[in-house]
Amino acid sequence: MQNTINKPQQITFDITDRCQMKCVTCNKWKISAGDVISKELTTDEWKKVLSDLRNWLGEGFWFCFSGGEPFLRQDIFELAEYAHSLGIKVASMTNGFSISHLYKKIVESPIESLNFSLNSITNPVIHDTSRGREGSFEKLLDAIMQIKKLKDEKHSNIGLNIATILFPENIDEAIPLVEFVTRNKLNGIMFQLLDDAESFQAYCVRTSSKTSTYTMPKELRLKYKTMAKRAVEVIDRLIEMKQAGHSIYNSLEQLEAMKIFFNNPDDILKSITCDVGSTNYAIDPYGDVRLCFNMDAVGNIRENKPEEIWENAKSVECRQLTKSCKMYCRMLNCNFKHNFANFNKSFLERCSNKLNKILCGLK
Numbered sequence: 001m002q003n004t005i006n007k008p009q010q011i012t013f014d015i016t017d018r019c020q021m022k023c024v025t026c027n028k029w030k031i032s033a034g035d036v037i038s039k040e041l042t043t044d045e046w047k048k049v050l051s052d053l054r055n056w057l058g059e060g061f062w063f064c065f066s067g068g069e070p071f072l073r074q075d076i077f078e079l080a081e082y083a084h085s086l087g088i089k090v091a092s093m094t095n096g097f098s099i100s101h102l103y104k105k106i107v108e109s110p111i112e113s114l115n116f117s118l119n120s121i122t123n124p125v126i127h128d129t130s131r132g133r134e135g136s137f138e139k140l141l142d143a144i145m146q147i148k149k150l151k152d153e154k155h156s157n158i159g160l161n162i163a164t165i166l167f168p169e170n171i172d173e174a175i176p177l178v179e180f181v182t183r184n185k186l187n188g189i190m191f192q193l194l195d196d197a198e199s200f201q202a203y204c205v206r207t208s209s210k211t212s213t214y215t216m217p218k219e220l221r222l223k224y225k226t227m228a229k230r231a232v233e234v235i236d237r238l239i240e241m242k243q244a245g246h247s248i249y250n251s252l253e254q255l256e257a258m259k260i261f262f263n264n265p266d267d268i269l270k271s272i273t274c275d276v277g278s279t280n281y282a283i284d285p286y287g288d289v290r291l292c293f294n295m296d297a298v299g300n301i302r303e304n305k306p307e308e309i310w311e312n313a314k315s316v317e318c319r320q321l322t323k324s325c326k327m328y329c330r331m332l333n334c335n336f337k338h339n340f341a342n343f344n345k346s347f348l349e350r351c352s353n354k355l356n357k358i359l360c361g362l363k
């Protein structure tokens with residue numbers, strides 16, 4: 001029988017595991033670069049992936065460079081140019097730590113959406129502590145302001161966005177961050193719930209999590225409990241700000257779901273089924289493809305065409321597993337939007353409609 005699965009909508013190129021930060025929320029930095037660099041896909045291999053994806057998906061789809069820190073790959077601009085020549089739209093995440101020599105190049109490149117990971121604005125220590133490196137706030141803020149200035153001077157269309165994880169220490173930064181985005185005429189901000197750090201592992205060392213029997217670690221549950229009351233107040237204010245025209249990318253429905261989550265994670269989780277199996281396509285630095293970033297790879301792009309992997313038996317099995325998954329990352333943006341791939345309007349609308357149905361009891 002014909003497989004009727006739709007084509008993926010959130011495509012991520014995790015082009016390197018390497019990273020200069022030491023984030024407390026993410027374990028990707030706990031690797032030795034020397035061990036992995038020679039195993040990464042080469043420039044030509046990534047170009048072949050792009051051209052195979054173009055043949056399969058047609059023009060106009062988005063993908064997002066992530067990692068690790070994507071700007072540690074010297075060939076990121078060559079890959080962006082190549083993607084652009086094929087009619088593919090390019091987004092990228094960045095921690096902004098070591099891109100000061102690249103500001104002009106970024107603004108002149110075909111990257112259409114640049115997403116800065118910023119966890120505080122009134123208090124640099126909060127950001128620096130979360131990123132494990134003193135001075136990271138200052139460098140990131142410089143990157144945001146200088147790139148915005150160049151964007152305006154050159155009348156560039158590059159979208160400049162902020163991506164913020166919400167955790168107990170920064171919950172009171174959420175509103176000032178939205179005000180910062182509005183005041184500086186950035187394109188928008190996307191909030192993300194704090195995921196279990198075990199999910200954010202370098203692909204070269206990771207073992208797959210026990211997604212079918214997962215229970216949230218006690219400390220994490222406690223963290224959510226500690227911030228719950230304040231988080232609900234802050235999210236209520238974010239909803240008002242979004243309704244008043246501030247550019248907050250999370251849909252109203254997702255913000256409402258976050259409130260339910262903070263009140264009692266189990267209440268919302270029982271009504272949400274993870275959709276990543278039919279939307280996500282993430283390629284790691286070594287060519288392994290995952291539909292869910294916590295599960296085993298379903299194929300390797302060095303060995304098979306992207307569409308063969310999407311339709312193979314492992315992908316079918318993975319989709320089954322995602323439907324009964326017990327992990328709470330189904331509350332995260334990757335299940336609503338993207339991974340930060342593309343703060344892409346049509347995708348957000350689609351997700352918003354989906355959650356709307358869930359919250360209204362239609363699903």
Ligand SMILES: C[S@@+](CC[C@H](N)C(=O)[O-])C[C@H]1O[C@@H](n2cnc3c(N)ncnc32)[C@H](O)[C@@H]1O
Nearest residue numbers: 025026067068069093094095117163194195197
């Ligand atoms: C893994 S990073 C890779 C790209 C780049 N290094 C950066 O930090 O922007 C992608 C995003 O995941 C976020 N992130 C890291 N740890 C997280 C966690 N435990 N829960 C949710 N998001 C997390 C980061 O803040 C960043 O916005």
Ligand code: SF4
Nearest residue numbers: 019021023026068095
């Ligand atoms: S979140 Fe990004 S910057 Fe932080 S360690 Fe992970 S990959 Fe590096």
Ligand code: SF4
Nearest residue numbers: 274292322325329330
């Ligand atoms: S909730 Fe979704 S993204 Fe998270 S582990 Fe389960 S299937 Fe994967």
